[in-house]
Structure formats: C-alpha cells, structure tokens
Amino acid sequence: MKRKWWKEAVVYQIYPRSFADSNGDGIGDLQGIISKLDYIKSIGADVIWLSPIYKSPNDDCGYDISDYRDIMNEFGNMADFDDLLAGAHKRSIKLIMDLVINHTSDEHQWFIESRSSKDNEKRDYYIWRVGKDGKKPPDMATSFSPSIWELDENTKEYYLHLFSKKQVDLNWKNPKVKEEIFDMVKWWLDKGVDGFRMDAFTKISKNDRFLEGIVSSSEKESGILNITNQTGVHDILRQLNQEVLSKYDVMTVGEVFEKITVEEAADYIADQREELNMIFNFELAFLGMSMEEYRKKPWKVVDYKNTVGKWQLGLQGKGWNSLFLGNHDLPRHISQYGNDSTYRVESAKMFAAMLFTLQGTPYIYQGEEIGMTNVKFDSIEDYRDIVSHNLYKRNLQKLNEKEALKITHSGSRDNARTPMQWNDSINAGFTSGNPWIKVNPNYKEINVETAEKNPDSILNFYRKLIKLRKENLVMIYGEYIPILTEHEKIFSYIRRLEGDSILVILNFSEQNTLFSLPDSIKVKNEKLLISNYNVNNGKGLEKLDLKPFEARVYKI
Numbered sequence: 092m093k094r095k096w097w098k099e100a101v102v103y104q105i106y107p108r109s110f111a112d113s114n115g116d117g118i119g120d121l122q123g124i125i126s127k128l129d130y131i132k133s134i135g136a137d138v139i140w141l142s143p144i145y146k147s148p149n150d151d152c153g154y155d156i157s158d159y160r161d162i163m164n165e166f167g168n169m170a171d172f173d174d175l176l177a178g179a180h181k182r183s184i185k186l187i188m189d190l191v192i193n194h195t196s197d198e199h200q201w202f203i204e205s206r207s208s209k210d211n212e213k214r215d216y217y218i219w220r221v222g223k224d225g226k227k228p229p230d231m232a233t234s235f236s237p238s239i240w241e242l243d244e245n246t247k248e249y250y251l252h253l254f255s256k257k258q259v260d261l262n263w264k265n266p267k268v269k270e271e272i273f274d275m276v277k278w279w280l281d282k283g284v285d286g287f288r289m290d291a292f293t294k295i296s297k298n299d300r301f302l303e304g305i306v307s308s309s310e311k312e313s314g315i316l317n318i319t320n321q322t323g324v325h326d327i328l329r330q331l332n333q334e335v336l337s338k339y340d341v342m343t344v345g346e347v348f349e350k351i352t353v354e355e356a357a358d359y360i361a362d363q364r365e366e367l368n369m370i371f372n373f374e375l376a377f378l379g380m381s382m383e384e385y386r387k388k389p390w391k392v393v394d395y396k397n398t399v400g401k402w403q404l405g406l407q408g409k410g411w412n413s414l415f416l417g418n419h420d421l422p423r424h425i426s427q428y429g430n431d432s433t434y435r436v437e438s439a440k441m442f443a444a445m446l447f448t449l450q451g452t453p454y455i456y457q458g459e460e461i462g463m464t465n466v467k468f469d470s471i472e473d474y475r476d477i478v479s480h481n482l483y484k485r486n487l488q489k490l491n492e493k494e495a496l497k498i499t500h501s502g503s504r505d506n507a508r509t510p511m512q513w514n515d516s517i518n519a520g521f522t523s524g525n526p527w528i529k530v531n532p533n534y535k536e537i538n539v540e541t542a543e544k545n546p547d548s549i550l551n552f553y554r555k556l557i558k559l560r561k562e563n564l565v566m567i568y569g570e571y572i573p574i575l576t577e578h579e580k581i582f583s584y585i586r587r588l589e590g591d592s593i594l595v596i597l598n599f600s601e602q603n604t605l606f607s608l609p610d611s612i613k614v615k616n617e618k619l620l621i622s623n624y625n626v627n628n629g630k631g632l633e634k635l636d637l638k639p640f641e642a643r644v645y646k647i
C-alpha cells in the first residue's frame with residue numbers, strides 16, 4: 092500500500108461557531124481557534140478541518156455561502172484567517188477547508204444577478220424551471236424544506252434548492268460555473284490551505300429526466316437519490332483533480348450522506364480514478380437512526396460489526412477509508428451507540444480504541460475527545476438548527492409536543508453543536524457573553540480542564556491511542572481480519588502488516604462478557620498495548636472476563 096501523509100494523519104474537525112469565542116459576542120471565532128491550536132496539537136492531530144468560515148447569512152450555519160473569498164463577519168476577517176493558517180503551519184498542523192459547491196446562498200452576488208432577469212448573463216448559473224401550465228416542476232419535501240422549488244415573483248420561474256430555500260443549487264452544466272468554482276479553489280490553494288472536505292458533492296450533477304418530470308414511478312420513490320450520484324459528478328471531480336488539485340500536495344474527502352455501495356465509493360476514491368482521496372460514508376451513523384427522520388431506531392452489535400467490516404474489507408487494496416464517530420450533522424456517538432451516563436467514560440474510550448485501530452484516516456469531532464454527550468433542551472426554542480425545527484414541525488402533525496421534543500433530543504444535529512466545554516466556569520469557558528446556543532449543563536463535570544488533570548481521562552486515552560498509532564504502522568496500514576463475527580456482544584479483529592500483528596477486543600455491552608480466542612488462532616507472546624480498565628498482563632488470551640465496554644489492544 093502506498094504511504095501517504097493523509098493516510099497517516101489524524102484529523103480534528105472544528106465547528107467554528109461553537110468552538111471558542113475570543114471577544115464575548117457569544118459566537119466562536121477564528122481568534123478563538125488560534126488560542127486553542129496548542130491544545131489541538133497536544134491531542135496529536137495533524138490536520139484541522141474547518142466547517143465553513145466564509146461570508147454567510149447563516150441560514151444553515153455557514154453552509155450557505157454568500158462570498159467564497161471572504162470571511163463571515165462574526166468569525167473575523169481575512170487577516171485573522173491568515174494568522175490561523177500560519178499558526179497551524181508553524182505547529183505542523185495542516186488545514187483543510189469545507190468546500191460547499193452544490194449551492195450558494197441566495198445572497199451571493201451571482202444569485203442576486205441571476206434572479207434579476209431572465210436574460211441576465213448569470214441566469215444560467217442556477218437551475219430555473221417552470222412546470223406544466225406554469226406550475227411547479229416535479230417536487231418533493233426534504234428535511235430542509237417542504238419543497239425543492241421556490242417561485243421567484245419577479246421572473247415567474249422556480250429555482251431549485253435541494254436544501255433550504257436560501258441555499259440555491261448551482262448549475263454545474265454551465266461551464267462558467269465550473270470555471271468560477273475551479274478558480275476559487277485554486278485561490279485558496281495558492282493561499283496555502285492543505286485540502287478540502289467536499290460538502291454534498293454527489294448532488295452537484297442533476298438528473299435531467301428528474302428535473303423535466305420524466306421519471307418512472309420506481310424512480311420517483313427513490314426521491315433525492317434519483318437526483319444524485321449521476322455520472323456527471325465523476326467528470327467534474329476528475330477535471331477538478333487533474334486541472335487544479337493534482338498541482339498541489341493536498342487531501343480531499345467527500346461527504347456522501349446518502350446510501351452508497353462500496354463499489355460506488357471505490358469509483359470516487361480509487362487511485363487510478365483521479366477523483367478524491369476519501370469519502371465519508373454514513374452507513375454506520377444511520378444504523379441506529381433513520382436518515383430521513385433523524386430518529387433513533389433499534390440496532391444490533393452484529394450489524395455494527397458487519398458494517399464496519401464491509402467497508403474495511405470492501406475497500407482494502409481499492410481505496411482508503413475515512414473513520415469517524417461523529418460530526419456536526421450527527422448526535423453524539425456515545426449517546427447513540429454507547430452509554431452516556433454510567434459508562435460514559437468506558438464507552439467513549441472503547442469507541443476511541445476502535446476508531447484508532449481500523450484501516451483509514453481517523454477524524455475526531457470537537458468535544459468527542461472529552462466525551463461530550465447529547466443535550467436535552469427543555470424547549471424547541473432552544474434549538475438553532477433549521478433541520479431540527481423542520482422535523483419537529485413535521486412530527487407535530489402526528490405527535491404531541493412532548494413526544495416530538497423527545498425525538499429532537501435524540502436525533503438533533505444541535506446535539507453536536509453545543510459549545511465546546513473548556514472548563515467549569517460560566518458557559519464552560521466558551522464565551523464570557525451570551526452563547527448563541529446553550530451550553531450542555533453537564534459542563535461542570537465534562538470539560539477539558541478537568542480531563543487534563545486526570546491521567547485516566549478520555550482525553551488522555553485519545554492521546555495514548557494516537558501515539559500508539561503513530562508508533563505502529565500496522566494500526567494504519569495493516570490488513571483487517573475480523574474474528575468472532577457472529578458474537579453478539581464482542582467486536583474483535585486482527586490487523587496484520589508483514590511481521591506485525593495486533594488484536595483488538597471490544598466489549599460492546601454493559602455486562603461482563605467472556606471472550607475466548609477461536610481455536611484457529613494461536614497467540615504466544617501477547618503484549619497489552621492499551622486498555623480502558625486496569626488489567627494484569629500475562630494471563631494468556633484463552634479466556635478473558637471483559638468488563639462493561641472494556642477495550643483491549645494487544646500486540647501479538
């Protein structure tokens with residue numbers, strides 16, 4: 092397997108609005124991030140992924156960009172950005188940007204011009220349509236909006252928006268759009284950024300038959316899936332790679348929110364395709380939650396293991412995985428799949444042991460390294476996320492307020508967006524002002540300062556795991572070999588690289604569970620590399636009595 096820096100890196104995702112506020116206006120900002128660079132470095136992260144910091148009216152927290160070459164007012168200005176980039180590079184941290192190019196804000200200059208008249212030269216930068224008899228073209232509801240078309244009163248045509256009506260889809264069939272975006276990407280690369288996380292990129296090329304309403308009923312049922320993953324996406328990515336990205340030493344990771352097969356994924360990331368380095372696939376994230384409704388659903392440990400295994404084995408030798416437990420669109424992983432009360436620390440460490448011992452590039456989402464959990468706000472008014480509000484409204488058609496709020500509690504994207512918990516002072520040390528979204532009340536116990544003081548904290552466990560990963564190439568490049576695949580509580584696998592092997596044992600349950608090595612595997616001199624409990628080494632691996640959420644990693 093070819094060695095690459097981005098395969099060996101650990102990425103730390105920052106959601107700038109909720110990370111650190113430097114000036115007391117209640118909103119995280121670039122100077123706040125700069126003040127925490129040493130902390131990020133201390134975890135062992137090599138790359139920062141910044142969620143969008145561009146100019147934006149904030150309909151969707153910065154994922155609605157009104158100027159790609161400027162910084163959101165609340166976050167600072169371009170000089171602050173230059174300081175941040177220099178500060179990161181000084182510490183040998185690379186910085187990747189979020190690239191939101193499926194849509195722009197309706198307040199982007201291009202759209203202001205586009206909507207001004209039907210013959211404006213920027214009219215075709217976006218997708219304008221009228222259905223039969225002047226009505227709406229074929230429509231559907233999304234979690235962002237009851238419709239994907241919005242009528243523009245001025246020109247009496249509808250524009251397409253797959254997200255909110257303030258996030259207008261660009262028309263990638265127009266070569267000028269492509270040229271403008273490629274130029275912009277080049278502009279940031281020339282500034283020195285180290286790559287991109289590509290937002291919702293599978294939606295950039297639309298299915299014309301869908302747009303014209305010529306779809307069969309089975310196609311109609313697959314809804315948004317039918318609009319996306321069109322071959323045009325590959326053409327655009329390849330061109331972007333060949334003409335722009337390949338001229339720099341950068342990394343790319345594309346977000347594929349909808350269902351995708353391993354084969355389709357490989358088509359985006361296999362070396363010879365010259366498209367992307369990695370994709371995020373959400374199959375694991377949506378095992379225990381419905382993607383459409385953001386609502387919890389039952390899941391099984393065996394399915395969790397099989398899902399991980401499917402991607403580990405499926406991409407082995409074909410492409411490189413990205414590994415993540417959470418991000419700004421998902422509830423906190425330990426609240427969803429672990430235990431965020433009695434076994435919060437144990438389960439957070441167990442999932443970390445998995446994250447850093449699989450093949451792929453691990454991504455940490457801010458706060459995960461201290462075991463931050465979901466939040467339960469008393470009122471829907473306390474939620475800020477546009478999707479959470481839409482789904483709540485939709486749920487109210489069938490449920491009462493209490494039931495609807497319960498779904499918000501478990502599934503809301505705001506679970507991940509509450510302010511980073513730095514210490515036990517007011518507002519968790521995030522801001523001296525009034526935070527834009529409430530702090531999780533558990534900050535007195537769960538915060539960075541407390542974690543720093545405790546050698547056994549989740550934070551220090553992350554540090555140890557990352558150090559181990561850097562010292563043992565087998566953890567990065569080793570072949571993945573699952574064992575005990577039918578076991579209902581234990582997730583276990585071997586990683587092997589030339590003469591080196593490690594054995595990972597994870598007890599996914601809240602009960603003590605017996606582990607015994609399958610007969611086919613003989614281990615002589617095992618050495619415990621790390622565990623989330625105090626265990627005595629040297630007793631052999633034939634029978635282990637694992638405690639709740641116990642994780643052990645052995646060199647074998």
Ligand code: TEU
Pocket residue numbers: 151154155191234254290291346348382383419420478504
């Ligand atoms: O996410 C893409 C996406 O499809 C999800 O946002 C999903 O649709 C949504 O969470 C609820 O169903 C990216 C960003 O990560 C997300 O934060 C943005 O809201 C979205 O794109 C639009 O830019």
Ligand code: CA
Pocket residue numbers: 112113114115116117118119120165
């Ligand atoms: Ca601020």
